[in-house]
């Protein structure tokens with residue numbers, strides 16, 4: 001078994017389901033992966049620290065060169081995974097037909113293992129290279145990206161570039177739409193269904209808000225971005241009511257939007273946009289909301305042009321999903337997303353990565369390390 005395969009087997013065997021996904025179980029949280037990586041890096045003599053972001057949840061930073069004022073780049077995969085419902089043995093890596101199966105195989109423990117092996121192969125050279133490269137394992141990419149946000153807030157000034165490690169089939173993803181999700185709650189007044197006029201029907205209230213939302217969703221063309229296209233809006237989940245003979249006192253709707261920089265700038269931010277949509281709805285409350293920024297890293301950024309020409313790439317691509325590249329970039333560290341493996345099996349019950357891709361991923365990051373660590377502006 002090659003070193004990278006061995007490392008991926010180990011990483012898959014350590015559960016790290018995002019704590020925001022599904023019911024609370026002991027399989028949740030990134031702490032075990034972080035602890036394993038810390039001792040792994042330390043066994044190679046790499047200076048490694050854990051930085052707590054939330055109780056029990058720490059980013060890990062492994063520095064391949066001391067902090068001495070030289071420009072720095074970070075390789076940042078995430079340590080969490082999505083849930084494992086429907087999977088037989090999600091934490092027992094299994095090889096069939098040249099593919100490694102298991103939760104995290106491609107998203108993103110496989111790309112992470114490739115990155116780590118390439119960094120360790122270049123350990124001596126990196127200690128003295130003009131540009132330092134650090135490995136940063138983030139918590140919480142699969143939910144609210146609190147790991148990348150906290151890191152960027154603290155260290156944005158230290159870094160000139162970032163690579164979020166994700167399965168992109170080794171393409172360079174430089175742009176993706178951001179996301180905005182929210183839950184609406186319609187508040188009614190409960191009464192017996194035979195006397196509905198004595199109450200207020202929360203489902204009626206919600207359905208009026210839904211009509212407005214559908215109209216709003218069909219009018220998003222004005223926020224089109226030349227690279228990303230237009231925002232979209234999708235009604236995702238609906239809950240409400242208690243019984244046939246009862247006028248419901250509450251009803252809820254979850255909505256997912258994918259947004260462009262134009263949406264945010266013209267609407268004056270996500271929160272303001274939401275308030276405006278529902279300003280005329282007295283009994284509708286935005287119960288919770290969250291958003292992640294869109295990513296548009298210009299392809300003429302000198303360090304990206306340098307990297308692409310070293311790789312012989314003529315184009316960077318866009319992706320439909322969000323990654324940690326967006327919050328890093330929003331906080332001032334220009335970022336891209338890249339790594340071996342295909343996003344097609346990410347989050348699926350048959351998640352896997354081809355061993356050939358995993359191993360050529362090490363060569364790919366080797367080339368990237370040679371290119372970036374010798375970059376001079």
Ligand SMILES: [Zn+2]
Nearest residue numbers: 107108141166
């Ligand atoms: Zn991922």
